[in-house]
Amino acid sequence: MNNFLEFINKDIEGKKETIASMPTKTKTNKKKFNETIDSYSKKYQDYKEKLFKYMTVKAASLSKVDDAEDINKLKEKVVSLEHVKFLLNPSNTYLEKMGFDTLIYQINNYYTLNFKSLNVIINGFLDKFEQADIHLKSDDFNYTCYVHEYMTAFLDVRKSKTKTYAKVSEIFEKIYWMNPEIIEHIELNFRKLIRKNSKRLNSHVTYLQKEEMAKYNIRNYADCLDKLQSAYIDLSMRQKETIKDIIELSKAGAIDIEQYLETSKVRRQAYQTLIADSIHLDDKEKMANICDALEKFKVNLNELSNYLEFSALFKDFKTKYEKKLGNLTTKSKDKSLKDIEVQIDKKEEELNKINKKIYSDKPGLFTFKSDQELKNLKMETVLKAKELYELYKKYDEEYFNDEVAQVLSNTMSISDLLHLYYSFDYFKKIALQKVYKLTTYEEVMEYSENFDLYAMNPSNVIINGVAVFQESNLPRIIANKYRLSNIHIEEDDLTEDNIKPLLNKVSIILRTNKIDNSNTSIEKIWFITKVHKFKLENEKTND
Amino acid sequence: MNNNEGNGDAMTEENKINFDLSTLTLEELVEVYENIEIFLDFLEESKLETEEKEKDNE
Numbered sequence: 086m087n088n089f090l091e092f093i094n095k096d097i098e099g100k101k102e103t104i105a106s107m108p109t110k111t112k113t114n115k116k117k118f119n120e121t122i123d124s125y126s127k128k129y130q131d132y133k134e135k136l137f138k139y140m141t142v143k144a145a146s147l148s149k150v151d152d153a154e155d156i157n158k159l160k161e162k163v164v165s166l167e168h169v170k171f172l173l174n175p176s177n178t179y180l181e182k183m184g185f186d187t188l189i190y191q192i193n194n195y196y197t198l199n200f201k202s203l204n205v206i207i208n209g210f211l212d213k214f215e216q217a218d219i220h221l222k223s224d225d226f227n228y229t230c231y232v233h234e235y236m237t238a239f240l241d242v243r244k245s246k247t248k249t250y251a252k253v254s255e256i257f258e259k260i261y262w263m264n265p266e267i268i269e270h271i272e273l274n275f276r277k278l279i280r281k282n283s284k285r286l287n288s289h290v291t292y293l294q295k296e297e298m299a300k301y302n303i304r305n306y307a308d309c310l311d312k313l314q315s316a317y318i319d320l321s322m323r324q325k326e327t328i329k330d331i332i333e334l335s336k337a338g339a340i341d342i343e344q345y346l347e348t349s350k351v352r353r354q355a356y357q358t359l360i361a362d363s364i365h366l367d368d369k370e371k372m373a374n375i376c377d378a379l380e381k382f383k384v385n386l387n388e389l390s391n392y393l394e395f396s397a398l399f400k401d402f403k404t405k406y407e408k409k410l411g412n413l414t415t416k417s418k419d420k421s422l423k424d425i426e427v428q429i430d431k432k433e434e435e436l437n438k439i440n441k442k443i444y445s446d447k448p449g450l451f452t453f454k455s456d457q458e459l460k461n462l463k464m465e466t467v468l469k470a471k472e473l474y475e476l477y478k479k480y481d482e483e484y485f486n487d488e489v490a491q492v493l494s495n496t497m498s499i500s501d502l503l504h505l506y507y508s509f510d511y512f513k514k515i516a517l518q519k520v521y522k523l524t525t526y527e528e529v530m531e532y533s534e535n536f537d538l539y540a541m542n543p544s545n546v547i548i549n550g551v552a553v554f555q556e557s558n559l560p561r562i563i564a565n566k567y568r569l570s571n572i573h574i575e576e577d578d579l580t581e582d583n584i585k586p587l588l589n590k591v592s593i594i595l596r597t598n599k600i601d602n603s604n605t606s607i608e609k610i611w612f613i614t615k616v617h618k619f620k621l622e623n624e625k626t627n628d
Numbered sequence: 629m630n631n632n633e634g635n636g637d638a639m640t641e642e643n644k645i646n647f648d649l650s651t652l653t654l655e656e657l658v659e660v661y662e663n664i665e666i667f668l669d670f671l672e673e674s675k676l677e678t679e680e681k682e683k684d685n686e
Contacts, residue, residue: 119675
């Protein structure tokens with residue numbers, strides 16, 4: 086007998102028979118019985134250890150595949166170019182490029198989305214001003230006397246760098262009971278300061294743009310897009326899944342390698358459902374063509390999945406702006422926006438006059454008028470601030486309408502809509518919050534980040550030809566396209582629920598093909614995975 | 629594996645046989661490892677309670 090498996094099987098059988106035939110009645114019998122068991126255990130523990138050692142060495146030798154190239158540098162290049170693209174985006178202004186819109190969204194939704202810290206948001210605003218070398222002082226916060234009091238205390242703590250905001254919280258509480266709209270007043274004050282400093286903020290953005298363009302040798306926005314596209318292509322070529330990746334996925338349990346074995350029902354079904362009967366799986370040339378098509382199909386499936394995830398947002402936009410097609414002109418909107426700006430300026434001036442009556446000649450101090458007079462003046466500022474808050478809301482609406490007007494047409498594509506929301510974070514988040522009924526900022530962030538990834542995805546192709554205001558059947562378009570490449574797809578396979586299992590089938594075929602054309606095999610990966618599992622179990626036992 | 633074992637009749641400690649594990653397929657290696665593990669569990673469960681042990685437990 087020279088086969089270890091046969092030997093072990095027979096030896097176990099023999100030892101079991103020996104154990105079964107041993108007397109166990111007396112104390113001596115029992116003792117001898119246990120001694121036998123212990124000697125068998127010792128021997129088999131020894132076998133296990135030696136075998137495990139051999140299998141570990143074997144698995145390590147099978148795991149030796151060519152290392153993937155270091156793609157970190159390429160990833161960094163893509164991230165840097167995406168940042169330059171963000172800065173040069175011609176669709177938005179310094180407000181979005183500096184992220185002020187995101188902070189306005191946060192402070193605007195402080196209560197609705199249960200933000201934990203107002204300090205973080207306020208510090209966020211102050212940091213952004215400081216980036217542009219604008220160092221705000223307490224006298225800049227004179228929208229109302231309440232903002233002044235609160236921000237004076239806040240800036241003192243910020244300046245001291247102790248980050249002990251306990252005293253500020255006390256002041257907030259005291260003010261809150263006199264004026265529950267204190268956060269709105271802080272928001273209004275920041276909005277005013279942003280408008281007031283628009284020239285300096287704009288210059289800062291221009292400086293950043295020039296700096297980044299020089300750093301990456303970029304001439305303009307179009308040049309940036311070209312460079313980014315070629316960086317994406319480079320990256321995606323080198324980022325393709327390798328055998329090493331497949332081994333790691335299997336070891337980590339992210340894929341079930343048993344589904345890839347030739348005997349697996351799942352693998353058989355994947356081939357049967359997706360590949361036309363007329364194709365012989367042994368025909369390497371045809372299979373290579375099919376796998377090329379499946380690679381593209383997989384990319385399209387991911388795009389479709391993203392499209393379906395945000396289809397409610399697209400529908401919401403369509404419903405809102407369909408009636409305005411042809412009526413919304415840039416000129417008329419621009420005028421409305423300017424009208425509101427004039428009204429805001431006028432009202433802020435009125436507010437300023439009331440504040441002057443409250444403040445003494447020395448900025449930052451209050452004159453002691455009669456209590457009633459002071460109370461009335463303060464009440465007047467609160468009312469004026471309320472009107473201004475409504476005006477800013479109107480301003481936001483017109484501001485976005487103005488941007489929409491620039492791209493609104495019958496031929497507006499989903500791709501245009503993605504770019505629009507991607508360029509205006511504030512409006513994107515408002516829309517996501519409303520459409521998906523989101524109640525926490527974490528949820529908003531999750532949707533928003535997924536949306537941005539989708540909007541920035543360079544492999545989006547289908548949505549370039551899909552019009553927002555026309556009915557499109559994306560599943561049908563995709564299914565028809567791939568039938569021409571001998572891939573069996575029905576429209577029903579391309580619903581939100583079916584995409585994930587479909588992607589799994591596609592991955593099984595693609596990975597199987599990749600493994601078959603490499604110097605490893607599915608069996609070897611299965612073995613490596615098993616040994617890895619044994620190793621983990623042994624480590625767990627030893628702990 | 630330089631394995632030296634007897635099953636009580638043909639193979640004894642003195643009757644040594646060398647096993648070449650490289651002749652086993654990957655599937656057989658996993659199978660033999662799993663069979664050994666199962667047998668070790670069986671042995672562990674088969675052990676009898678002796679009086680000494682019982683006393684210890686008390």
